[in-house]
Amino acid sequence: MTDPLRVVLLGTAAGPYPAPGRQGCANAVVVGGRVYLVDAGYGTLGKYVAAGLSPRDLAAVFVTHLHSDHVAELFTLFLLGWGPANQGVVDPVPVYGPGPDPTDPGPPAAGTAGLIAGNLAAFGQDVAVRQRTSDRPRLAGLIRATDVSVAGETVVHEDDRVRVTARAVPHPPLHLALGYRFETEHGVVAFSGDTARSDAVGELAAGADLLVHEAMEPDFYRSIGYAPKLLDFLAASHTSPADVGRVAAAAGAKRVALSHLGPADPARLDDEGWLRRVRPHYSGPVVVGHDLLDLAVSKTV
Structure with missing residues (x-):
């Protein structure tokens, strides 16, 4: 019997540089067979299919922020998984994520809606040919970006x-990064997104049955010779496992x-x-994410 609420860690790597053993950041919240995707870094579509998930069951996508390691395959998910063949997407899917930075003094960079619009234009020839030669709905009408x-x-x-629900979390220098809280009748799951240690994450994760939180170990980057300026940047925008x-203990996750x-x-x-760094500060169960790790979630008292 399929668990009514599952979280599949599709990709668990930090950063845009490909690394052995893990691929780009993506998570699937599966509620009664319906899929809600959080982020879509490199490798997402392959992992999505490898997890036994169908594009037809994709109900919504939630983008934490617009760094490439979180959105590299956002459009690819639709471009390669669209249409009635092979259980592709045929109904509109809402996509939520940050907008453009209103304070940016340069040419305005795209927000989530602009990212989708730009990809539709960039792949216009391919999209047009496929719409003419097969029985597919218009791709532009299937991606409802907000x-x-x-x-x-x-x-x-x-x-x-x-x-x-969403809450802003600190991930400078981006003007807006988001964490998300999923509330279902079967349990509550929270996602930190990329963030420095933050009370905002604690509020999103209050009493959650599962908190999926980013982790970056500063001692590793110090040991491989990162410059002090870069180490300071990482500390200001990410969270150590300790x-x-x-955060998890304070939130009661x-x-x-x-x-x-x-x-x-x-x-x-x-x-x-990883566990050795977390355990002194949190007494609950901790799992270290690996690609395709499938976690059943249920309400706990």
């Missing part, structure tokens, strides 16, 4: 299976999964190394 703005904790999506433990791991290569820091 630029999200938040004030405190904001409801961004609600349907008959899930209520999703601080993940502190029932279980924690570490993902978006830096270093991404398991040979550089093994599971026990």
Whole structure:
């Protein structure tokens, strides 16, 4: 019997550089067979299919922020998984994510809606040919991209299976990065997105049955010779595994999964190394994320 609420860590690597053992950041929240995707880094579509998920069951996509390691395959997911053949997407799918930075003094960079529009234009020849030569709905009509703005904790999506709220989290220098909370009748799951240690994540994860939190180990980057300026940048925009433990404990999260791991290569820091850094600060169960790790989630008292 399929668990009514599952989280599949499709990709668990931090950063845009490919690394052995893990691929780009992506997570599937599966509620009664319906799929809600959080981020779509490199390798997402292959992992999505390898997890036994069907593009036809994709109900919504939630983008935490617009760094390439979180959106590299956002459009590819639709471009290669669209149409009635092979259980592709045939119904509109909402896509939520940050908009453009209103304070950017240069030419405006695209937000989530602009990213989708730009990809539709870039792949216009391919899309047009496929629409002419096969029985497919218009691709532009299937991707309903919305630029999200938040004030405190904001409801961004609600349907008959899930209520999703978003909150801004600190990931400088981006003007907006988001964490998400998924509330279902079967349990609650929270995602930190990329963030420095933050009370905002604690609020999203309050009492959650599972918190999926990024983790970056500064000692590793110090050991391989990163310059002090870059180390300061990483510390200001990411969370150490020790601080993940502190956030989870303060939030009362029932279980924690570490993902978006830096270093991404398991040979550089093994599971026990990650756990050893979290355990002094959090007494609940912790799992170290690996691609395709499938976690059943249920309400806990």
